[in-house]
Amino acid sequence: MLNIGILGCGRIGHVHARSLQMVDGARVVAVADAFVEAANALASGVGAKAMTADEIIASPDIDAVVIGTPTDTHFDLIQSSAKAGKAIFCEKPVDMSADRIRECIKTVEAAGVPFLTGFNRRFDPGFAAVHARIAAGEIGDVELVTILSRDPSPPPVSYIKSSGGLFRDMMIHDFDMARFLLGEDVVRVYATGSALVDPAIGEAGDVDTAVAVLTTASGKICQISNSRRATYGYDQRAEVHGSRGLIRAENVRENNVEIANGAGFRSAPAQHFFLERYAGAYLAEMMHFIDCLASGRAPSPGIRDGLAAQVIADAAARSLATGIVVELG
């Protein structure tokens, strides 16, 4: 039985704690949060102990930590957890600075601890099936990837201001998905965007509607588009065009009911947002983490995947700012 400590008892901490209740071979023994009440609430909900993060990391009985705290605390928690020999599950983004992620990589690899970066979408049954069937050769060589992601509504402008911008906060998921589906490193990035949803987002220096084009060394191309607002639910689609066929994962609708009348055939909106759409993905992600710890396999996506997506996000932000196409190292 693996003993897990949850660092951060907000919404995502709850999701991971609940997932762990459904995973055999692991249990949540301790939780921590800067707000003691939040820690106590989750602790009593899952039958764990509320402790401080330092206590959890120092505890010899705890095998792994799940980091779901604010991004600016990730760095220190990763450093100390790795040095303490804990296996680490860290929410994305690992850090807002690629250089700091590189420092984390050194520590994590020196310590030799397992590390999973929380790119949950890789574990969505649809996207996972797309990846598996590409790997099985069903569409031949990958040539063109198209990723469309739209949130149901923008976060508060106050959040936007400290988010690192759309490319680092939102499209980062799509950059990881692009790497997952392209199966090859990205060498060139073009990105552009506009503030069409809310002018206040533009005034805050960010965009809410954006696209990126990623190219790999062998010439595979990925197009991504994002909007911070979709009236019809959480829009999460990807398709891959290959030499032998096309594969795509469509949106998941709230139910499979269709109603028809003079206005046509109407089916349900897409599931509202990530908690609904990715409920299964969060569980599968945690099962993968625990399974890796139990079997000794390396979790994937790892910390280097966290870095790679961040590097692309930085390049996209630079492309937007400068209007030029950015070549990656």
Add this chain to the structure above:
Amino acid sequence: MLNIGILGCGRIGHVHARSLQMVDGARVVAVADAFVEAANALASGVGAKAMTADEIIASPDIDAVVIGTPTDTHFDLIQSSAKAGKAIFCEKPVDMSADRIRECIKTVEAAGVPFLTGFNRRFDPGFAAVHARIAAGEIGDVELVTILSRDPSPPPVSYIKSSGGLFRDMMIHDFDMARFLLGEDVVRVYATGSALVDPAIGEAGDVDTAVAVLTTASGKICQISNSRRATYGYDQRAEVHGSRGLIRAENVRENNVEIANGAGFRSAPAQHFFLERYAGAYLAEMMHFIDCLASGRAPSPGIRDGLAAQVIADAAARSLATGIVVELG
């Protein structure tokens, strides 16, 4: 070049005349209608001569007739056309009386003239593909057939009164489709119905909402349901469950556009009615007829198919009237 005479210049006569304009190897040379003006209009539209039906049938230059006159005139036209050696394309139903159809069969078979019964749905690209793939063994043995047909709106009650009733007027198409898809003779019929769309239809002695269950000697079963009204267009679906899989033909929608918002995803209604939905079927049907005349193959469905559907319709009407299950033959 085959010379064709059109008997009956109403809506369906126009459809067949226009189809013939697109078919190589045949041309409309004469048209006839009880209303001389109708005949003149179609004649000038397609560059043919307006004549009487008798003149057309007597003309040695005419190879085939297309009968699209009112049902109660079919019998005489078939008799005289067959005796004159004309190939015959006759709209469904061949006649309202099975006995009279049997008489026509004698004459037609004695004359040895080709005969096509106008069950147009067999030529719909969807239903034809269903049939072809069953024949190719793709779903194994046929076990259960489900046919759903709904008209957009009921005909006038005055029409209903002389229509022979829903089973002979509307479900007759589905009885033929059942035979087409079952690939086996029907031996037992149960039918029931209600007047739910318009009480005046009930007062006229008919139903507007009806179902039938057909069983074959080997135990294959077909379910049919009809309504005289569908708010979402002309509903025409069939599915066949077999030992190795399921095949189904869905409705054809007005276009392939989908619009999404908070109310969900909305696509276009089904094509409005038979002229839209079966435009391609009418053309394919005529191509088949002309192709058979040119090649010497027997057209299918033939006059015996017209009889078989009528016999089932009669049995269904009797089942509705008596509440019992009717055994055939």
Add this chain to the structure above:
Amino acid sequence: MLNIGILGCGRIGHVHARSLQMVDGARVVAVADAFVEAANALASGVGAKAMTADEIIASPDIDAVVIGTPTDTHFDLIQSSAKAGKAIFCEKPVDMSADRIRECIKTVEAAGVPFLTGFNRRFDPGFAAVHARIAAGEIGDVELVTILSRDPSPPPVSYIKSSGGLFRDMMIHDFDMARFLLGEDVVRVYATGSALVDPAIGEAGDVDTAVAVLTTASGKICQISNSRRATYGYDQRAEVHGSRGLIRAENVRENNVEIANGAGFRSAPAQHFFLERYAGAYLAEMMHFIDCLASGRAPSPGIRDGLAAQVIADAAARSLATGIVVELG
């Protein structure tokens, strides 16, 4: 906090026990099974006590029982549980004999205990949405209901022999769904069937392919078709044609991925069987039961719904055996 006792620790007992772990306000405190090991296994899995059924029913600390034992034991358990004042959740069918269900109704209603009949499909998000939207008037008056149910593969012939036959064992679910969607009592039943999937099923005196037509007093009609085998997964569909539109619940596929190549566009099979397809329904069903106990509302479907479906199943079996249309009292 409501204390629940699980009677029967087979597959469905596990499902309900796990559901109860996710429902606030209730907990499994005791479980029973004729096989002590089965009881012990489930008890340790959910942190409950293994007891005998009699002990559970006699325990003053237990508020409700969930009966998931073999059908022939339901009668006694219902009688004693009701007399002991327990709320009852009973798997379908309540009993194979309508008369015995009537006896249970007397006892249950005399005792005034809440009773839920486990027609889980009413709680499926799709079918529940269909029902809710009909109730909201979205399709006007219900006229024609079409229900298609097919299991992935037949049970062993040994099971078939003691199952009460397809209508009581399998189509019973569809009879309840018919009543749920028709919103009106059934007054007439026609059913027929064949052994097409496996001749051994026919030799055992049962059918594996069957249809039924149900009619209500006002003339609404429901068609049902069943097969014991579907190569493409668990086929569970229903559609309702009303005066103002059509509503339908389609199958739930394993995922939302589509792959395209020269053979066309291929998407995933339907979810394999009831444990996958109705996972959400089982949970929603239990939430409804617990919510009713907490709020004092009567659970629905109740024991009289269990009887009504059984009466239709008996009539269908008689119609199949005799070839006649059966009128219900």
Add this chain to the structure above:
Amino acid sequence: MLNIGILGCGRIGHVHARSLQMVDGARVVAVADAFVEAANALASGVGAKAMTADEIIASPDIDAVVIGTPTDTHFDLIQSSAKAGKAIFCEKPVDMSADRIRECIKTVEAAGVPFLTGFNRRFDPGFAAVHARIAAGEIGDVELVTILSRDPSPPPVSYIKSSGGLFRDMMIHDFDMARFLLGEDVVRVYATGSALVDPAIGEAGDVDTAVAVLTTASGKICQISNSRRATYGYDQRAEVHGSRGLIRAENVRENNVEIANGAGFRSAPAQHFFLERYAGAYLAEMMHFIDCLASGRAPSPGIRDGLAAQVIADAAARSLATGIVVELG
């Protein structure tokens, strides 16, 4: 009755001649082709006279010309036809050189003759419905346009060499569609591409897999992707994300049949290529042209739309060649 002369009797000339046979108020009176046999064949097929292009343009009895000759002959034919006062329907691209198109604009506008540029996709029922519903405000303000076009297989490399390159030969259609759906002028173009389908295309200096990002002055963004090969048919999709919803036109499949078995649900491939997919569009396009001539309305898309798409194609080609983002005028 309008008298039309067809210039160019290849595949597209045939399409337009046949469309004209179905359009009231116009007839093909003359056809011309550099290959006299081709002209004679079409002439006899549609009951027209084979003449030279010069004779047609000089003929006072001819009201309009339909130019479907090789692109490098368009310029001269437009010049002389416009000067002769003929209405002009000209296949895309108007010319490979934007400057020469500008010269044609001068002549055409000086002559005041109606001019339709043959961007047939605007007349596809799906794309036309998308445009109409955007215009009706159904999705609010346009923000993001996504266009995916893939041909079933690449043309011969010999054709590629003289085609002007993918952007001018293939993506030109999508540039026009982008303008049609954006409703605003494009001010910035980024394009990239690879030769992934066939290395010989790369050796010929072209790409076969390409994307473009177009931006308008107000910040609306369009993404386009092209491939010269799709195993599943002619892939022609567009979607528009707006402030109030999403609208999309899906591919048109060969039929509406679906077959299910253990491998899942399989439906037909997309219609094979442009002659099948755009049969209706070609007819609607011609009806629009004739309707404009009859009513005095200006045809749309006009010659300036032909120029605008060419300018974008030139910019895309330059972006590909230089790796920079190109600003338009």
